[in-house]
Amino acid sequence: MKLSMLTGRHLPLVATAGIFCLLFGVTAYFYEGFFSGRVVADLLSDNAFLGIAAIGMTLVIFSGGIDLSVGAVIGFTSIFTATLMGRGVSPVVAWMLALLIGTAFGGTMGTLIHAFRLPPFLITLAGMFLARGMGFWLNTESVAIHHPLYDWLANFDLPLGGTMHLSANGLILLLVVAAGYVVAHHTRFGRTLFAIGGNEQSALLMGLPVGSAKITVYAVNGFTAALAGIVQTLYTSSGDGSKGIGLELDAIAVVVIGGTLLSGGRGHILGTLLGVLIFGTIQAAILFDGRLSSWWMRIVVGALILVFILLQRFIVRGAGRRGA
Amino acid sequence: MTDQPLLQLRGITKRFLGVTALNGVDFSVRSGEIHALLGENGAGKSTLIKVLTGVHSPDAGQITLAGNSIQPSSPKDAEQAGISTVYQEVNLIPALSIAENIALGRQPGKFGFVNWRAIRRHAREALARLEVECDVDAELGSLSVALQQMVAIARALDLRAKLLVLDEPTASLDEKEVAELFKVMRRLRSDGLGIVFVTHFLDQVYAVSDRITVLRNGELVGEFATAQLPRLALVGKMLGREVKDEAGRSAAEAGAADQAASAAPLLETRGLARRGAIQPMNLSLRRGEVTGLAGLLGSGRTETARLLFGIDAPDAGEILLGGKRVEFDSPRDAVRLGLAFSSEDRKTEGIMPNLSVRENLIFALQAKRGAWKTLSRAEQEKLCAHYIAALRIKTPDAETPIKNLSGGNQQKVLLARWLATQPELIILDEPTRGIDIGAKAEIEQLIGKLRGEGLAVLLISSEIEEIVRNCSRVLVLRERRYAGEVPAAELTPARLMSVMAGTHEQA
């Protein structure tokens, strides 16, 4: 919009977009066939459940919190949905129940965190153990899902022209990103989250509903994690309690690579989408290459987190100095 | 101006745990005036402001605003009644845009959505009213403190306030920025707003205010028209003594001062300065001498001490210790070279609350010796026993957590902490603040003893009497500048006050 938007506040977002373009360009240069709309559409489909979870995580991080339970909630939802459907429950009812449980679970953690001033990372860590254990309590094995609706959704393809198609999962991801964008940037609730993450004390003095916003954001994140779990069942047509192990780290990484400040108060939902694309591109490039091993993924992601954290450190310090 | 005051406080009394912070104070502000609220530490200014803005509710008294009796129970409540406050610490969100900071909590829009266009428009209007021009999309944190202050004022005024409370808005502004702020204040005054202006800078009081209310020790000293109250009289009223008072200083002290005057300085500074803290200043401190550092609140006393002790890095100038140039990167360096600094902020910069009296007491000595040269438990206990007896520290035993002690005894433990390091120079920043009279007398006695033992002492205090009683000579700061020295021979409260007030040149 204006030059000031490109520097300062949105610099991390611009940096993320630049990194994505560069990464995608370099990858396309080295690997023939990479530069196509199909690949981008596949990036969305293949990383849909990570992306959906990351959008919820972004909101939590905006508020200065963190939620380590999302991977476990995905695993729980996955096996919960499959188990219910295995007993003849209709998929829609199973989804509703799963979303309800996820939301209530997140809301409970949020309440503990806010009401008793407990550290978010500790409570959500406990939440992670709890959700993972509950999932395995239902079933430690993978359960296949057979249902006409699942078959239909698996074959669903939204033609985007040319060879591009968007799967149901990719579509859900884009819808969640759009919803997340509206919530974060165009609602009072979203703006309150930024204010809390920026300075909780000031937010209180400004008369903002700090407590309810904090509880709500964990509930919303529980909802998106459960949704990600449902999308995971669509992706593999099965439910598995071991899904999503370590996914909370990937989600946090994606958020940080997307330019959001991990201590809260700064960032953009679209950055998280870009973060998912960067994450997906690295993964796809490693797969395309065949020579590089998959563990490079973690190392590159760790290095990217380091770069972004140092970049943000520099920006925040710069702003602080000017303010002083 | 109308005769009917806009704001009228009558008989406001507020007690905290049996301590009376405000005692039957009256205060009134008219529409279209700038009213300065003045007083030194503990005068009750901030309590009065908090009563006004709904943070505290008074134990007795009435508040009327524009003829209606009000009882604000929260800052939001007060804002709705028409009283808006801008604090010294800008209570906004630096990472968000200017426009959003003005709108937060009352964004226009339906169903929980926000209308960005309306937010920007409101922000532009609110800033235009103050004649401030800036890009409302810019991040608040990218602005100078002065502009952030303007945004805070814009936010406050957006509520169609009748009364604007500015609580030390100028504390971190430079001259030009202050001038800008005053322009805005005058403009708002001509719009008919009542403004309460809290500041420590007397020049500013005379530059902008119409009337002055002075508080001292929770009581109203009086209300004056600014034009009719000479500066020196004002300082006298704030400090609670008439200007003609003479000090009774003992001959022994003057003698000590004479002796010390011949000795070479222990510590000297040349052009020591830091932007926003203190203008370049030279000072010299000698062994066996208690040097006072006086000035009104906000004059740069603590800032100077922080530079001397390596807490903040100077922008310019140098420090000489025993004639040799030294540089302190941290308090650690200063402590190793024999300096000690007892901070005015006991709670956040002094005590380690959950650690025991013993651990707090031996801490600086142990830190100076390093981790390996550990003081044995017996040595520690000996030190504790010695200082607990010598300073008459009242504590059940040395193993009690220091947070359980009273303020005065905590202060004594902190003094003992420094004395145990056997420093050559000790900087005492408000060593007697908030402690009872008995402990205060003991601490002053101790200061005299330290002088006798050949220490150099730099005593910072807002109490004129304390400075005059204890110091051989006094360096005076005014508005972050060195304002002059009052030598032993001339050291009287009246002389000191006139230098502090900046009227001695004319006098």
Added chain:
Amino acid sequence: MSKPEPIKPAAARPRSPLIWMVAGLVALVLLNLTKNTSFLNVTLLDGHLYGTPVDIFTQGSRTMLLALGMTLVIATGGVDLSVGSIVAIAGAVCAILLRDGHGLAITIASALAVGLAAGSVNGVLVARLGIQPIVATLILMVAGRGIAQLVVGGQVVFITNKSFEFLANGFVLGLPVAPLLVGAMYLVTHFFLRRTATGLFIEAVGDNETASRFAGLGAARVKTLAYIFCGACAGITGVFAAANVRAGDAYRLGENAELDAIFAVVVGGTALTGGRFSILGSFLGALLIQTLTTTMYNLGVPPAVAPVPKALLIIGVSLLQSEKFRNWAGRFMPRGQKAAA
């Protein structure tokens, strides 16, 4: 303004969490005994001690060692999420070095060096650059397993060195080696912390960092050292972990170890806000968590479900430590109990 300054009586020290932990241990043991009366039996076979209690110590020794380092980091007001990944890297390094025929001394020294290096990275990020501990240590937590994979080339490298295995499964004078070594490290650390002023410095930094700095302490240095020590503990834990499974497995070594270590410290009574710490508490905390795990196993709870009671335990303990919760719960208690809560 003279206000009376009453001397408050020495506040009753907060009731020692050690008592709670011992009570918890006793309860768990009793629970086990109802199922299996031979739970506490220890037999001497071939001059070696065998039995469930011995197993608990052997299996719990790794969490104990991690908790030792974590205690110091948490006492400075920080946290180290990367210890699990450091365990994996150190274990991987051990496996590779042993495969290539290097000796035991070089192997262990290398694992220790890995830990020291990783701890230094964390320490610099936290203490020098001022990055929040959770964020700073997250970097190595994410990247560390990738680095471990890189070290072992994506394989599980098996270890066939008998003397290395001895570290995890051997016996000395009839006692298992690993807990003995860990116990010795606790003792050495305890004496180091309490005989030098290091323990005091750490508690001071955690209690009030500004005040400690103003009193002449190099607080950043103390914090850096805590992270380096924590990294070193994780490096040695990597040795034990690799010896225990006789393999360098980048995925499994130290999996969720950071969580168990943090839990042990918090359950052991060291507050996440920093300050006073108790390494004995952390030791007992680790013991409690391992006993809980073993109990679950003995009760036939599938290992995958075992995290549930752990989660409930940690929520319970953190609620008990929350002042807000105690105030809130206090309203539902009769007066007498209130004072105790």
